[in-house]
Amino acid sequence: xxxxxxxxxxxxxxxxxxxxxxxxxxxxxxxxxxxxxxxxxxxxxxxxxxxxxxxxxxxxxxxxxxxxxxxxxxxxxxxxxxxxxxxxxxxxxxxxxxxxxxxxxxxxxxxxxxxxxxxxxxxxxxxxxxxxxxxxxxxxxxxxxxxxxxxxxxxxxxxxxxxxxxxxxxxxxxxxxxxxxxxxxxxxxxxxxxxxxxxxxxxxxxxxxxxxxxx
Amino acid sequence: xxxxxxxxxxxxxxxxxxxxxxxxxxxxxxxxxxxxxxxxxxxxxxxxxxxxxxxxxxxxxxxxxxxxxxxxxxxxxxxxxxxxxxxxxxxxxxxxxxxxxxxxxxxxxxxxxxxxxxxxxxxxxxxxxxxxxxxxxxxxxxxxxxxxxxxxxxxxxxxxxxxxxxxxxxxxxxxxxxxxxx
Numbered sequence: 522x523x524x525x526x527x528x529x530x531x532x533x534x535x536x537x538x539x540x541x542x543x544x545x546x547x548x549x550x551x552x553x554x555x556x557x558x559x560x561x562x563x564x565x566x567x568x569x570x571x572x573x574x575x576x577x578x579x580x581x582x583x584x585x586x587x588x589x590x591x592x593x594x595x596x597x598x599x600x601x602x603x604x605x606x607x608x609x610x611x612x613x614x615x616x617x618x619x620x621x622x623x624x625x626x627x628x629x630x631x632x633x634x635x636x637x638x639x640x641x642x643x644x645x646x647x648x649x650x651x652x653x654x655x656x657x658x659x660x661x662x663x664x665x666x667x668x669x670x671x672x673x674x675x676x677x678x679x680x681x682x683x684x685x686x687x688x689x690x691x692x693x694x695x696x697x698x699x700x701x702x703x704x705x706x707x708x709x710x711x712x713x714x715x716x717x718x719x720x721x722x723x724x725x726x727x728x729x730x731x732x733x734x735x736x
Numbered sequence: 737x738x739x740x741x742x743x744x745x746x747x748x749x750x751x752x753x754x755x756x757x758x759x760x761x762x763x764x765x766x767x768x769x770x771x772x773x774x775x776x777x778x779x780x781x782x783x784x785x786x787x788x789x790x791x792x793x794x795x796x797x798x799x800x801x802x803x804x805x806x807x808x809x810x811x812x813x814x815x816x817x818x819x820x821x822x823x824x825x826x827x828x829x830x831x832x833x834x835x836x837x838x839x840x841x842x843x844x845x846x847x848x849x850x851x852x853x854x855x856x857x858x859x860x861x862x863x864x865x866x867x868x869x870x871x872x873x874x875x876x877x878x879x880x881x882x883x884x885x886x887x888x889x890x891x892x893x894x895x896x897x898x899x900x901x902x903x904x905x906x907x908x909x910x911x912x913x914x915x916x917x918x
Binding site: 525526527529530531533534537539540542543544546547550551596691693 | 754758762765778779780788790794862867
């Protein structure tokens, strides 16, 4: 067991791919840390400003429980106060059913490559769905996962950035990403297996769908 | 210790010249990343942890009194950052960006899964001993724990891992298992 474990650990260690040394990021972080601290306001002033900001946000109806942002390193981060519920799915009907509970008129993914199968659905609050598909075709080999995020545009706004998130969902920074707005929703595709024409086809199909729904 | 850093590099970095410090950090970056990856499990988080550890070392290298103690200090900083990161992470789900990794290294994957079942204190000693080739004494110095305690934890960890790795060897992995959301 002892030598077997050593061997396994050695193999696992060798398989870890090392990213390039982030010289620029480290320098920037060190510079930021050595900068003089910003002026500190009294507790009363901060509390008053906070309460006013929350009141204005609540009045404007932009107080969201979920926030979506793109991290500086390239990944997608979804933060939420509510628990994220992920479950396996087998049919598009299950996606349609979940979309009925969203707080915005959702346009579901269309124009996917033939043979694409929905495999997992993750709902965040009432304002975001992450649908994971299994893409067909042997040419995609290990890049056969496609995730499509459909979100209420308010989740992308800066005003929701400071929510006290309890749950966080991250995408890998190496995952290729496309982002567009269709109707009253934001669509983000995350996949290394989709080609540009395929992304264009999905976008076009969803835009058509949204146009038909408004007519 | 597996970490081999030329003492000239450490001496030069202690001088405070940013170029020298960067040269030293670049030399230890792979070790920092591997250790972080072995503790925090996720590639994205590991990069953040290793980067944060490098920033701390960049800022504090001048305060290191004994340059020979650099490896111990290095492990301590990376480990502390990795554990801090894990603690701060209330619930985090990684959207897998490296399906190839899952598919190509099933033996390694089983090991990662088995390691993930270990509590923090056992996982740490296993990683330092088997990944970093550190002796119980060196581990004790890093985590500030008596050598005998380290040996006891290693033995406990090995006992816990044994049935898990045996079991996984005998049961084939089902397709898609282990990929959480994306």
